[in-house]
Amino acid sequence: MPPPALEQAELPENAVFKKLSAAIGERTARVGVIGLGYVGLPLAITATQAGFAVLGFDIDVDRVECINAGETMIRHIDGAVLKQASDKGLFEATADFSRLSEADAVLICVPTPLTRHREPDLSFVSSTAAVMAQYLRAGQLIVLESTTYPGTTDEVLRPILEESGLKSGHDFFLAFSPEREDPGNPDYGTSTIPKVVGGDGPLAMALADALYSALVARTVPVSSTATAEAVKLTENIFRAVNIALVNELKIVYEAMGIDVWEVIDAAKTKPFGFMPFYPGPGLGGHCIPIDPFYLTWKAREYEISTRFVELAGEINTSMPRRVVDKIARAMDEHLRRGLNGARVLVLGVAYKKNVDDKRESPSLKLIDLLEERGASTDYHDPHIAELTMSREHPGLAGRRSISLTVSSVASYDAVLIATDHDGVDYGMVLENAKLVVDTRNACARHGLISEKIVKA
Incomplete structure (x- = not known):
C-alpha cells in the first residue's frame, strides 16, 4: 500500500503497481543492489535485516566470491552478517547481470567520479542502465542512489531504460534516493539515517517511499527526482x-x-x-x-x-x-x-x-x-x-x-x-x-x- 503521506493522492490505476506495492508491503519483493562497495553493501545488509531477499550485483568477480564467502573487504562492515543472511537464503552476490530480471526492486549504487577535466563522469551509470535495459521487465522499481547533478535520472537514466520498449510510470517505476553513508560513523548507520526519496511520477514515489520506509527509520519524500538529486549536492557543498x-x-x-x-x-x-x-x-x-x-x-x-x-x-x-x-x-x-x-x-x-x-x-x-x-x-x-x-x-x-x-x-x-x-x-x-x-x-x-x- 502507498505510505501514509501519499494515501490522499489519487494514484492512477495500474495493475503492475498494485502487485509490486503488495510485494513490498509483505516483504516478498526481491531487492537487487548493483555495486557492492561502500554504499551498496551496507544497503544490501540493511535490506536483509528488514526481511527482504537480496541479490547483489558487481562486475568484480573476485569481490563477488569474497562476499559470498563472508569476506567484505571493507573494514567496518561485518562479513559474518552477510554470511548469516546467505545461510538463511536472504542474500546472494553475483556477477551475472542477466539475473537482473529476478529482482523486483533494483537499487543502483555505482561510482560517479569526475573526468580529468573535472567534469561529471556518468559512464558507470550509463553502462549500468544499458545492461539493465536488456533485462528490464514490467513491474520493477529502479532507484538510482549514486550522487549526481539534478536531471540525471530524468535525462540520462530514463531514456536508456526506455530503449527496452517499456515506459517509466506505466510499465516500470523510476526513482532517485541519494546515499548518505558515512563510513566509520559509530552513531549513524544505513538504517538510522533518514532517506530522501523522489520519484518519476506518483506511482514511483509511492513505491520507493514504501520500500525505503521498510529499510530505514524515516523517509523524506520530495516532489521530484531532480529535487532529491539537488538535496545530496546541497548537503555536500x-x-x-x-x-x-x-x-x-x-x-x-x-x-x-x-x-x-x-x-x-x-x-x-x-x-x-x-x-x-x-x-x-x-x-x-x-x-x-x-x-x-x-x-x-x-x-x-x-x-x-x-x-x-x-x-x-x-x-x-x-x-x-x-x-x-x-x-x-x-x-x-x-x-x-x-x-x-x-x-x-x-x-x-x-x-x-x-x-x-x-x-x-x-x-x-x-x-x-x-x-x-x-x-x-x-x-x-x-x-x-x-x-x-x-x-x-x-x-x-x-x-x-x-x-x-x-x-x-x-x-x-x-x-x-x-x-x-x-x-x-x-x-x-x-x-x-x-x-x-x-x-x-x-x-x-x-x-x-x-x-x-x-x-x-
Missing part, C-alpha cells in the same frame, strides 16, 4: 564551502600567530549560530571533493556562474600544495635542510580517521607532491596495508604500509600526520621523530607539546 572557510581562516590566523583549532574549539561553545568545521590537508572521500563540480557543470547549462562554490573548490584543492610548502619551510627552519633528498613518513593514507577508504585521499596527492620536490616517502596506515590502483595516482599502486617502530620513525627527516587514526602511538612518534608536521591537530588532542611539532 555545504560541507565543502565551510571546510574551505576554515582552511582560509587557518592561513590568516597562522600569519597572526593564532591557533585556528583553539579558535574553533572556543567558538563551538556557543550553543547557537555556530557549527564547527575543521581545516585539513585537503578534501577526501567520494563525495565532498567531487559533488560541487557536478553542480557547477550543470549550472553552466543555465548560463549561471557558481562563483562561491568554485572559490571553495579552489581553496580546498590548494591545501595539499600549501602543506608541502609548510613542510619545506619547517625542515629548513628546524633541520637546516631542504626537501630534495629528504625522507618523509606519511601517517595515514585513508581520507579520514579510522576507516580503510582511500578514495580521493589528500594523502595520495601529498605523497606525489613531496616526491616531485625530491623527497622519498613511505607511509604507515593501520587500516590500509597496501595501496591499490587509482586513476589519479597510478604510480603509488603496490606500496605497502611500513611498521611503526622507534627505529623506523627515527630514520625519517620528518613525519607528516595526514590522517589522525586513533590506533597510532603519537607519543612514541613525537619522542623519536626529528620533526612532526601535524595537519590534523592530533598531537594537541593527545596532550602532546613540543618544539618539534609544526601545525600545517
Whole structure:
C-alpha cells in the first residue's frame, strides 16, 4: 500500500503497481543492489535485516566470491552478517547481470567520479542502465542512489531504460534516493539515517517511499527526482564551502600567530549560530571533493556562474600544495635542510580517521607532491596495508604500509600526520621523530607539546 503521506493522492490505476506495492508491503519483493562497495553493501545488509531477499550485483568477480564467502573487504562492515543472511537464503552476490530480471526492486549504487577535466563522469551509470535495459521487465522499481547533478535520472537514466520498449510510470517505476553513508560513523548507520526519496511520477514515489520506509527509520519524500538529486549536492557543498572557510581562516590566523583549532574549539561553545568545521590537508572521500563540480557543470547549462562554490573548490584543492610548502619551510627552519633528498613518513593514507577508504585521499596527492620536490616517502596506515590502483595516482599502486617502530620513525627527516587514526602511538612518534608536521591537530588532542611539532 502507498505510505501514509501519499494515501490522499489519487494514484492512477495500474495493475503492475498494485502487485509490486503488495510485494513490498509483505516483504516478498526481491531487492537487487548493483555495486557492492561502500554504499551498496551496507544497503544490501540493511535490506536483509528488514526481511527482504537480496541479490547483489558487481562486475568484480573476485569481490563477488569474497562476499559470498563472508569476506567484505571493507573494514567496518561485518562479513559474518552477510554470511548469516546467505545461510538463511536472504542474500546472494553475483556477477551475472542477466539475473537482473529476478529482482523486483533494483537499487543502483555505482561510482560517479569526475573526468580529468573535472567534469561529471556518468559512464558507470550509463553502462549500468544499458545492461539493465536488456533485462528490464514490467513491474520493477529502479532507484538510482549514486550522487549526481539534478536531471540525471530524468535525462540520462530514463531514456536508456526506455530503449527496452517499456515506459517509466506505466510499465516500470523510476526513482532517485541519494546515499548518505558515512563510513566509520559509530552513531549513524544505513538504517538510522533518514532517506530522501523522489520519484518519476506518483506511482514511483509511492513505491520507493514504501520500500525505503521498510529499510530505514524515516523517509523524506520530495516532489521530484531532480529535487532529491539537488538535496545530496546541497548537503555536500555545504560541507565543502565551510571546510574551505576554515582552511582560509587557518592561513590568516597562522600569519597572526593564532591557533585556528583553539579558535574553533572556543567558538563551538556557543550553543547557537555556530557549527564547527575543521581545516585539513585537503578534501577526501567520494563525495565532498567531487559533488560541487557536478553542480557547477550543470549550472553552466543555465548560463549561471557558481562563483562561491568554485572559490571553495579552489581553496580546498590548494591545501595539499600549501602543506608541502609548510613542510619545506619547517625542515629548513628546524633541520637546516631542504626537501630534495629528504625522507618523509606519511601517517595515514585513508581520507579520514579510522576507516580503510582511500578514495580521493589528500594523502595520495601529498605523497606525489613531496616526491616531485625530491623527497622519498613511505607511509604507515593501520587500516590500509597496501595501496591499490587509482586513476589519479597510478604510480603509488603496490606500496605497502611500513611498521611503526622507534627505529623506523627515527630514520625519517620528518613525519607528516595526514590522517589522525586513533590506533597510532603519537607519543612514541613525537619522542623519536626529528620533526612532526601535524595537519590534523592530533598531537594537541593527545596532550602532546613540543618544539618539534609544526601545525600545517
